[in-house]
Amino acid sequence: MKPLWTSAEAAAATGGAVGSDWTASGVSIDTRTLAPGDLFVALKAARDGHEFVAQALEKGAAAALVSHVPEGLEGSNKLLLVGDVLAALEDLGRAARARSAAKIIGVTGSAGKTSTKEMLRVMLAAQGFCHAAEASYNNHWGVPLTLARMPLEAEFAVIEIGMNHPGEIAPLAKMAAPHVVMITTVAAAHMAAFENIEGIAAEKAAIMDGLTEGGVAIWNGDIGTASILAAKAAQCAGRGLTFGTTSEDYRLVSTRLKDNMTIAEAEAFGEALVFKVGAAGQHFAMNGLGAIAVCEAVGLDRAVAAADLARWEPPAGRGRREILALDEVEDDHIELIDDAFNANPASLVASLQVLADIARPEGRSRKIAIIGDMLELGVSEFDEHARVARLPSIAALDLVHCVGPLMLHAWEALPTEQQGDWFETADELAAKVRGYLRAGDIVLVKGSKGIGVSRVVSAIRLAMRPKTERRGIE
Incomplete structure (x- = not known):
C-alpha cells in the first residue's frame, strides 16, 4: 500500500512548510491512539494539541501539523508549519478527496x-x-x-x-x-x-x-x-x-x-x-x-x-444485546440492551418498541427500561419527555426507571404500576442498579450522551459477568 501522505504532498495540500522529507501512513489527532508513522494534527479542543506534539514524536509520529513551533522543539525537522491547524486539516481532506x-x-x-x-x-x-x-x-x-x-x-x-x-x-x-x-x-x-x-x-x-x-x-x-x-x-x-x-x-x-x-x-x-x-x-x-x-x-x-x-452487528452503545450472568447458576442471568450512546424522540420510540416486541422466555421475564434525558430539544423538551409515558410500547413494559430532570416529566406521567424510580443523575442509579435486577430480566438502557446513562451500563456489567454475546438497537 502506498504511503498516505508524503511531506511534499502534505505541504502542497496545506500550503505549509516542512523541514525534511517524511512519509505518513496515517493521520492522528490523539496521542493515546497514535500509531507509529502517523501525521499528528495538533488541533485545539479541550486542550491545545501543541502540548502533545513532543509526546507524539516520541511515540513515532512521522511529523506533526502545527501552527507554531512548540516549546522545546525549535530544532525539530518533523513539523509541518501552517497558519491554522483546523483549516489545514480541511485542506488535507479536500486534497484526499480530489485525488x-x-x-x-x-x-x-x-x-x-x-x-x-x-x-x-x-x-x-x-x-x-x-x-x-x-x-x-x-x-x-x-x-x-x-x-x-x-x-x-x-x-x-x-x-x-x-x-x-x-x-x-x-x-x-x-x-x-x-x-x-x-x-x-x-x-x-x-x-x-x-x-x-x-x-x-x-x-x-x-x-x-x-x-x-x-x-x-x-x-x-x-x-x-x-x-x-x-x-x-x-x-x-x-x-x-x-x-x-x-x-x-x-x-x-x-x-x-x-x-x-x-x-x-x-x-x-x-x-x-x-x-x-x-x-x-x-x-x-x-x-x-x-x-x-x-x-x-x-x-x-x-x-x-x-x-x-446480515453480517453487520450494531456498534457498542447502539443496541448491542448481551447476556450477563447474575451468579454461577446456569439460568440465572439477565439480558442487557445497551443503547446508551445517544437518544432523541425518534430513536427512543424505536428502542422502546424493540424492548416491547421481544418475546418473553417462558413468559416469566420482566421488561425494564432505564431511560435518561433527551437533550437539545428546545422549547418542546417538557412535552417530548411527558409524551414518552403515553407511547404504546410502554404498556408492554413492567418497570420504567428514569434519569435526569427532564425525564422526571415522563416518570410522573407513568402508570403507577410501571413507575420505577427516578434519579436526578446517572451516578445515583448506577450505585443502586444491581439491586433492581433479578434473574430473567430484559433491560434496556438509553439516553442522551450528556446524561451519562452509559455509566449505568458499566455498573451492570461490573456487577455481573458476561455469559454470551448477542447482537443487537440503534
Whole structure:
C-alpha cells in the first residue's frame, strides 16, 4: 500500500512548510491512539494539541501539523508549519478527496447515521476496498479527518455527516463531494437550534449540495418532511430514490423478529427482496433497505449486498444485546440492551418498541427500561419527555426507571404500576442498579450522551459477568 501522505504532498495540500522529507501512513489527532508513522494534527479542543506534539514524536509520529513551533522543539525537522491547524486539516481532506477515485457515499439523518454507516462498511467491503471512520466522526473536524485518512486504493468511502446547528452540513458535504447521499430520517433532534422540524429537514437536505454532477439522493419516503427532501433532490440530484413502507422504489413490506435478527420482506422496483439485519427492530431493517439502495446506486449487486447485510452487528452503545450472568447458576442471568450512546424522540420510540416486541422466555421475564434525558430539544423538551409515558410500547413494559430532570416529566406521567424510580443523575442509579435486577430480566438502557446513562451500563456489567454475546438497537 502506498504511503498516505508524503511531506511534499502534505505541504502542497496545506500550503505549509516542512523541514525534511517524511512519509505518513496515517493521520492522528490523539496521542493515546497514535500509531507509529502517523501525521499528528495538533488541533485545539479541550486542550491545545501543541502540548502533545513532543509526546507524539516520541511515540513515532512521522511529523506533526502545527501552527507554531512548540516549546522545546525549535530544532525539530518533523513539523509541518501552517497558519491554522483546523483549516489545514480541511485542506488535507479536500486534497484526499480530489485525488481519490473512490465512490463516495454521504450519510446523514436525525437517527441511525452511525449504524447505517457501519452497515454500508460491511456491505461495500464485501465487494471492494471500503474506507469509513472507526467512530462517529461526523462534525467539523471528523469529516476532514475521515477524508484525510482515505487511502489512495479505496474503491468506496462512507462519510457520516452530522450537525447541531443550521449551516453545518452543506460545507462538509461539499468537502466530501459524494456520488450518493442517504438521509436516514428527520426527527426532533437538536430542536434547540431550529424553529421547527421543517428547519431540521432543510438542514439534512443540505447534504445534497455536495453531490457530484448526476449524483443520487436517497431518503426515507415515509417521514412527514419527505417533500422537503424531494424538492431539494429535484434541484441538486441527477436521480432521487426513496425507501420506506410507502415507497415505489424500495418498499419495506413486513418485518419480524427471530433470534435477535430482523427478517424483512421488501420490494425493489417491484421485485421481491428478502434480507436479514443482525439486530432487532424495524428501524434497523428500514435503514438496511436504504443501505441496499445505496449499494445498488454505486453499481453493486443488490442480492449480494442484501446477503452481506446480515453480517453487520450494531456498534457498542447502539443496541448491542448481551447476556450477563447474575451468579454461577446456569439460568440465572439477565439480558442487557445497551443503547446508551445517544437518544432523541425518534430513536427512543424505536428502542422502546424493540424492548416491547421481544418475546418473553417462558413468559416469566420482566421488561425494564432505564431511560435518561433527551437533550437539545428546545422549547418542546417538557412535552417530548411527558409524551414518552403515553407511547404504546410502554404498556408492554413492567418497570420504567428514569434519569435526569427532564425525564422526571415522563416518570410522573407513568402508570403507577410501571413507575420505577427516578434519579436526578446517572451516578445515583448506577450505585443502586444491581439491586433492581433479578434473574430473567430484559433491560434496556438509553439516553442522551450528556446524561451519562452509559455509566449505568458499566455498573451492570461490573456487577455481573458476561455469559454470551448477542447482537443487537440503534
